Amino acid sequence: MTDTNTYGALQDKEPQKEPRSQWSEVWDQFRRHKGAVWGGGFLLFITLAVLIGPYLWTVDAQKLDIRAKDMRPIYVALWDSSAKTGWNHPFGTDQLGRDILAQMLSGGRASMSVGWAAMLIALLIGTLVGVVAGYFRKLDGPLMRFTDLVLSLPILPLLLVAVTLFRQPLVAFAGSPEGGMFILIVAIIGITSWMQTARIVRGEVLALKEREFILAARSIGTRNGAIIRRHLLPNVLSPIMVSATLGLATAIITESALSFLGVGFPSDYPTWGKLLADAVPRMERFPERVMLPGIAISLTVLSVNYLGDGLRDALDPRIRGR
DSSP states (O other), rough: HHHHHHHHHSSSSSOOOOOHHHHHHHHHHHHHHHHHHHHHHHHHHHHHHHHHHHSOOOTTOOOOGGGTTTOGGGGGGGTTSSSSTTTTTTTTTOOTOOOOOHHHHHHHHHHHHHHHHHHHHHHHHHHHHHHHHHHHHHHHHHHHHHHHHHHOOOOHHHHHHHHHHHHHHHHHHHHHHHHHHHHHHHHHHHHHHHHHHHHHHHHHHHHHHHHHHHHHHTTTTHHHHIIIIIHHHHHHHHHHHHHHHHHHHHHHHHHHHOOOOOOOTTTTTTOOHHHHHHGGGGTTTTTTTHHHHHHHHHHHHHHHHHHHHHHHHOOOTTTTOO
């Protein structure tokens, strides 16, 4: 009787729960980070807005309407009844009568496209250099010294010189000023933004390649390429994703700075930085023209940074669950 009671006490009273997957734990940790959830939601919203918005708001961003120039946003009428406003232009118009809402959507599409494309280029170059430098000892020194050399270069003057030298050949190659400048700006930002990713990935690879599972893979004759693909890259995914978010923010800011300085896209092609530059001469009379693109750039970059913080916390197993 005693043995039966003892055996019954040792049995589980409740059915065991199925083990949770790693990605479920990552999602639980991510959604606890309120800033990351807000940042991811706003980034998704602004991306969908610039992609779908021009199909919903079909006003041509470059159409001139002198009769409707210098209209104020509709909310200005709340405190200034004498302001010229209209529902046909809810964000107002500029000094040439172009609709600012259409320019914001079109400019956002250009800025976000440059940001995503340049981020992917920088991520690929940085990951490649970091993995090769961390895994192959003979290549570590030359690659890291080259990385330090690129880091020491003044990026903004280098960007200005590159745009001046290669603008006309790439415009002729692409067949349009917008296409040529897009290729040039994406290539320049991507080539000058990979160094931080390379250093982060190299540090992770240096720590991982001495772990037991890497040594076991080597002992059974696994080739270096297979070790990198199967074991190293999946384990450095966390810093790569965090670096991707930071690279996206850097690319958007850099493109906006180039457009603000007048060396980016053509003057009649709207981007957030170009809208900001055009609004500066009249910012005292029309402050909303500076605020709208400035707020769009600031909130987008802030949301990307919050998203990166949340991904770092969620993907790092050492701090997951805190």
